[in-house]
Amino acid sequence: MSDLKRKFYYTFHSGKNPKFIYYLVNFVRQAVPKPLLNAMLDHELRKLDSRPDKEYILSRVDYYCRLTAETPYDREAFLKASTELRHTKKTGASVYYYDALEFSRWFNQSLRWILQAGDIDYALPLPSIVKSRLIEGDMTNNVIMKLEKVRHFIFVKDRLKFTDKKDMAIFRGKIGQANSKEMKRNRYDFACKYFGHPMVDVGEIGGVEPKWQVQKMTIPEHLDYKFIMSLEGNDVASNLKWVMSSNSIAISPKLRCETWFMEGKLKPDYHYIGVEEDYSDLIDKMEYYIAHPEKAQEIIDHAHEYIDQFRDREREKLISLLVLKRYLDIMNP
Known part of the structure; x- marks a missing residue:
């Protein structure tokens, strides 16, 4: 295209x-x-x-x-x-x-x-x-x-079951210009660590790393993946709400900021998959939930229950x- x-x-x-x-x-x-x-x-x-x-x-x-x-x-x-x-x-x-x-x-x-x-x-x-x-x-x-x-x-209607999605995590987002105050260091570190990994599809919207550059993806296109990286930017990650309303699972390190969504009430490995700040356990966590889809479905159900209070x-x-x-x-x- x-x-x-x-x-x-x-x-x-x-x-x-x-x-x-x-x-x-x-x-x-x-x-x-x-x-x-x-x-x-x-x-x-x-x-x-x-x-x-x-x-x-x-x-x-x-x-x-x-x-x-x-x-x-x-x-x-x-x-x-x-x-x-x-x-x-x-x-x-x-x-x-x-x-x-x-x-x-x-x-x-x-x-x-x-x-x-x-x-x-x-x-x-x-x-x-x-x-x-x-x-x-x-x-x-x-x-x-x-x-x-x-x-x-934004809340979505996801008709694709978790088990029918790709055994991968996806990240699309702005990282910001290197060595500037606009750069989102957590996203930069993630891209450096996992760009090119067979289980992680990493792409940057804008920025200065030519090899990371991709065109924007629609929300439905994200939903083909079992896992969606929800990495905070200037404050919260704007995709967290729609990911939690889907049949994919959000992955994030410890949450730092909150909004009307009361992110401070969210529990790692209950509402979303929690990973270390350096993402070192990301692949292990993904492989666990791929091998245990019933545990993944529990997180999805808890996420949907949390979303329902805002409807x-x-x-x-x-x-x-x-x-x-x-x-x-x-x-x-």
Whole structure:
């Protein structure tokens, strides 16, 4: 297939969420008057009391927002760095703005917040709304909301059984320019170690190593493989959600960052296959699960069970509103 045909094919078969639909939905959403949403907010929040999964919902809110009224922070610094909801501007990728706006529109627009766009893998000095944070350490100021979801929240329908897939692992992703701050060292080390290995199909999208360069693969094409490498980039690995919703198995070293997906709750060799930081046990792990497909299926079943908790759209909406309400209540005493 020629490069041009390949690019055309990928455009229409990537398996990713179509960006034009995402922007169309947000355009329509902004047509709903904010005062109307504000008037409906109490009604939406009261739905919590009648839900049988109330305790589960509150546990999710606690997970994303660890702030309390006693959380220490520099009030003057917050007032200087924050903005009223009505004056929130697009910073960084517009998807952060639109995903945050979906829920901030429900609240009094004079309330103040800090919306921190981008890949955040460090503790923030002031309480802020973010997409990601480190799993370990004091991340109280990093309040997670479901941001950049068009890219990160993709679930698939995989009709191919694990036993019918190739006995290989695949990696496709950006590694970044060597010796620059954009380089993802963990991915570079992996490519160096396993490029050309008969059980690992390694390819880089962009970058500076000509021998690694490949064209993009669609998600369905990835699903021909039993194992899919899910290697963190600037923060989390964006493919982890769709891999866990498939009949393939994600492979990753210890997870470092988390998002709305609560990666900090995932267990190695239960939800995904865990490997050493230097990938030294990768082939041994793969051979074990190839030889024991029933054990592989247990991981797939656990992954699907974990994915299912994010499929209830009404519940996800309620959790998002509750997280933002808690943040705004604490930061606007």
